[in-house]
Amino acid sequence: MHEGSIAESIVDILKETKKSNNLSKITKVTLKIGIMSGVMVDALLFALDALREEEAIIKNTEFEIIESNVKAYCILCNKNFEFQKNEEIVLLCDECNMPLEIKEGKEMEIIDIEGE
Amino acid sequence: MKRVVIERKILERNDSSAQRIRALLKEKNIFSLNFMSSPGAGKTTTIEQTIKALKDKHKISFIDGDLETDRDAERIKALGIDTVQINTSGACHLDANMVLKALDKVSLDCDILIIENVGNLVCPATFDVGCDKNVVILSVPEGDDKVKKYPVMFNVADVILINKIDLADFMDFDKEKVKKEIKEISPKAKVFEISAKTGYGFDDWINFLSDMVKKR
Numbered sequence: 001m002h003e004g005s006i007a008e009s010i011v012d013i014l015k016e017t018k019k020s021n022n023l024s025k026i027t028k029v030t031l032k033i034g035i036m037s038g039v040m041v042d043a044l045l046f047a048l049d050a051l052r053e054e055e056a057i058i059k060n061t062e063f064e065i066i067e068s069n070v071k072a073y074c075i076l077c078n079k080n081f082e083f084q085k086n087e088e089i090v091l092l093c094d095e096c097n098m099p100l101e102i103k104e105g106k107e108m109e110i111i112d113i114e115g116e
Numbered sequence: 117m118k119r120v121v122i123e124r125k126i127l128e129r130n131d132s133s134a135q136r137i138r139a140l141l142k143e144k145n146i147f148s149l150n151f152m153s154s155p156g157a158g159k160t161t162t163i164e165q166t167i168k169a170l171k172d173k174h175k176i177s178f179i180d181g182d183l184e185t186d187r188d189a190e191r192i193k194a195l196g197i198d199t200v201q202i203n204t205s206g207a208c209h210l211d212a213n214m215v216l217k218a219l220d221k222v223s224l225d226c227d228i229l230i231i232e233n234v235g236n237l238v239c240p241a242t243f244d245v246g247c248d249k250n251v252v253i254l255s256v257p258e259g260d261d262k263v264k265k266y267p268v269m270f271n272v273a274d275v276i277l278i279n280k281i282d283l284a285d286f287m288d289f290d291k292e293k294v295k296k297e298i299k300e301i302s303p304k305a306k307v308f309e310i311s312a313k314t315g316y317g318f319d320d321w322i323n324f325l326s327d328m329v330k331k332r
């Protein structure tokens with residue numbers, strides 16, 4: 001369960017952001033989590049919930065998670081591929097059989113926050 | 117209400133520590149390997165055999181990450197290798213900050229640094245620890261269906277060692293299926309079949325590794 005460490009890293013960044021923007025509270029946070037980042041969204045939400053008690057900054061914060069599909073690209077054929085959650089990922093081009101480059105789907109980001 | 121666009125990586129602190137590790141190891145001209153696998157797949161045994169094959173030619177240091185005990189570190193220390201133990205006390209993976217601290221203690225008068233990550237086929241894949249190459253071990257008794265079940269781990273692998281190949285005939289382990297699935301999820305990974313028990317396949321793996329160390 002590494003989602004605990006991820007949740008702590010999120011809280012650290014929120015603390016910095018709250019300070020640098022002179023906010024009194026953070027009401028909403030939007031995260032972007034790639035389906036191939038290795039983070040399970042449910043486990044992350046659970047870990048964030050578990051932190052609410054000890055971290056006042058997220059006591060009443062709403063978390064929205066945008067899950068991003070895997071997007072990959074064949075440089076040779078100039079062809080794009082997309083894989084959704086629960087779809088089998090094949091990182092080989094279906095035309096030339098060369099390795100695809102992953103463009104998206106591995107990221108873990110805080111996109112934006114709302115506060116007062 | 118105020119909206120603030122942040123667009124920051126959640127693991128930015130880990131990533132910057134990983135970059136510091138890379139810079140430090142590069143400056144010292146040290147080639148580094150991060151071994152990952154599920155518990156018991158054979159990380160320590162493979163590392164022991166790898167060290168035995170290389171230690172006449174290379175100076176090697178070792179960092180071991182484990183939830184509890186220093187058993188693996190002791191096994192490597194017995195080979196005369198400078199060793200540092202990280203007890204993650206509950207954390208299921210090593211992160212770059214832990215490794216950075218361990219680099220203060222381990223001898224950097226070496227040309228190869230080997231890290232054994234916590235036995236876990238999921239969590240360590242998410243945390244860059246600043247090594248040149250990720251070596252992922254899949255052992256035969258785990259079954260031939262694991263690559264697509266744990267795609268994130270196999271995708272971050274630069275080298276995949278299929279270990280305990282001596283048991284393949286007892287286990288209905290379809291090597292060709294595994295290699296096909298590795299091609300699909302980790303097309304650039306280099307794959308070796310080995311047995312850390314019998315030494316099968318070690319010549320090829322050691323030659324490949326020596327070559328990478330030479331080119332560092």
Ligand SMILES: Nc1nc2c(ncn2[C@@H]2O[C@H](COP(=O)(O)OP(=O)(O)OP(=O)(O)O)[C@@H](O)[C@H]2O)c(=O)[nH]1
Pocket residue numbers: 153154155156157158159160161162188234235236279280281282283310311312313314
């Ligand atoms: N038959 C066979 N057994 C092996 C082989 N490699 C390792 N083993 C055995 O597998 C068991 C686990 O090996 P370790 O090297 O301790 O595995 P590990 O991945 O370091 O385990 P953790 O650090 O606990 O995650 C030991 O009993 C080894 O002797 C092999 O190639 N063939």
Ligand SMILES: [Mg+2]
Pocket residue numbers: 159160161188232
């Ligand atoms: Mg071990």
Ligand SMILES: [Zn+2]
Pocket residue numbers: 074075076077078079093094095096097098
């Ligand atoms: Zn193509």
